[in-house]
Amino acid sequence: MAAxxxxxxxxxxxxxxxxxxxxxxxxxxxxxxQLSLVENSGDTIPLIDLRDLYGPNRTKIIRQISHACSTYGxxxxxxxxxxxxxxxxxxxxxxxxxxxxxxxxxxxxxxxxLNQRKAHQIKxxxxxxxxxxxxxxxxxxxxxxPEGERMKHYSADSTKTTRVSTSFNxxxxxxxxxxxxxxxxxxxIQDFINEWPENPVSxxxxxxxxxxxxxxxxxxxxxxxxxxLGLERDHISNRLGTHAQHMAFNYYPPCPEPELTYGLPGHxxxxxxxxxxxxQVSGLQVFKDDEWIAVYPIPxxxxxxxxxxMQVISNERYKSVLHRAVVNTEKERLSIPTFYFPSxxxxxxxxxxxxxxxxxxxxxxxxxxxxxxxxxxxxxxATASCLDAFKxxxx
Ligand code: OGA
Ligand code: NI
Numbered sequence: 162m163a164a165x166x167x168x169x170x171x172x173x174x175x176x177x178x179x180x181x182x183x184x185x186x187x188x189x190x191x192x193x194x195q196l197s198l199v200e201n202s203g204d205t206i207p208l209i210d211l212r213d214l215y216g217p218n219r220t221k222i223i224r225q226i227s228h229a230c231s232t233y234g235x236x237x238x239x240x241x242x243x244x245x246x247x248x249x250x251x252x253x254x255x256x257x258x259x260x261x262x263x264x265x266x267x268x269x270x271x272x273x274x275l276n277q278r279k280a281h282q283i284k285x286x287x288x289x290x291x292x293x294x295x296x297x298x299x300x301x302x303x304x305x306x307p308e309g310e311r312m313k314h315y316s317a318d319s320t321k322t323t324r325v326s327t328s329f330n331x332x333x334x335x336x337x338x339x340x341x342x343x344x345x346x347x348x349x350i351q352d353f354i355n356e357w358p359e360n361p362v363s364x365x366x367x368x369x370x371x372x373x374x375x376x377x378x379x380x381x382x383x384x385x386x387x388x389x390l391g392l393e394r395d396h397i398s399n400r401l402g403t404h405a406q407h408m409a410f411n412y413y414p415p416c417p418e419p420e421l422t423y424g425l426p427g428h429x430x431x432x433x434x435x436x437x438x439x440x441q442v443s444g445l446q447v448f449k450d451d452e453w454i455a456v457y458p459i460p461x462x463x464x465x466x467x468x469x470x471m472q473v474i475s476n477e478r479y480k481s482v483l484h485r486a487v488v489n490t491e492k493e494r495l496s497i498p499t500f501y502f503p504s505x506x507x508x509x510x511x512x513x514x515x516x517x518x519x520x521x522x523x524x525x526x527x528x529x530x531x532x533x534x535x536x537x538x539x540x541x542x543a544t545a546s547c548l549d550a551f552k553x554x555x556x
Contacts, residue, residue: 182339186336187422292370296368304493314343333539341414390515392515400512405504413444425485427485447482470530502530508527509533
């Protein structure tokens, strides 16, 4: 492990008192974010309208999901806005209004609402703006607590199911990352809620509500992604064993030298899918066509990305894409990814339906998910994929 030149373990506890970042955070010149290059690229990830996912436009939306997953590995969806949901029940859905909403986004794709008008069909599958705002607020409060309160949960042991830590994997990172985090398991909730932080006092209740409603959204997305691959709706869900859900609360303090370090270096997620909530501070970048593109925050949207397990199940029709988080001098940044996984006992392999001996042979062999998981945590965060070890033999 690279020990920082400070007695503080968490970045939060020394960031504001240094004018230069400690050497243990400085990347070699060949591996720096080159922030000025990123700002200029005009591309962005698709924004997909899930409003009619259970209506007559389902096929069209599924096609958009397929395109986003195969081209970017990323897309954004807007979650239910409480206010707009109320408005929508009193106003007719005029084109004018939809256009007005569209113009607030940078994307040319249609805007999306997880429409509460269809609540009878998609009951409990939206995530309310109130739930999301409470989640962001209490997460920020968590990191603003005194050092002693946060350090109660500190551990470098990646097998612990609730812990505060820093960087990515302090036991393996040679260069540290400008990030602190709280990571916890949240499905099945009753197995883990007792170990979650007691403070702030509303933390458990708000996190439980958020995790439950994001899980409902994930299940819906897994169905849509299955269909987009030409599989039965419940195919992916059935392949994930009894399922697992984790959350991270990533806290990136302002950094005096953001061009020398990362919040999180380029990596691919170990998940089936990840649903990221971020605050209004930019930082996420996605690798596309040999360039890093910035994902500017759009209010009330989640960012969804394909993880390594989906890459395997889809037999590489959908790829897990490199992404990273950069930091800035001005503002703290908070992001809350929900990581959705197979349970450790699940056996992962490409879907039979997507294997064709001639044109698309199985790219991966079957493996118990736990083998992948152990490999993932046995190392530092790296751009090289953990999946190479699970390739089917080419003979
Ligand atoms: C992650 C991640 C991106 C962000 O936690 O895996 O990619 O913007 N986070 O914080
Ligand atoms: Ni990630």
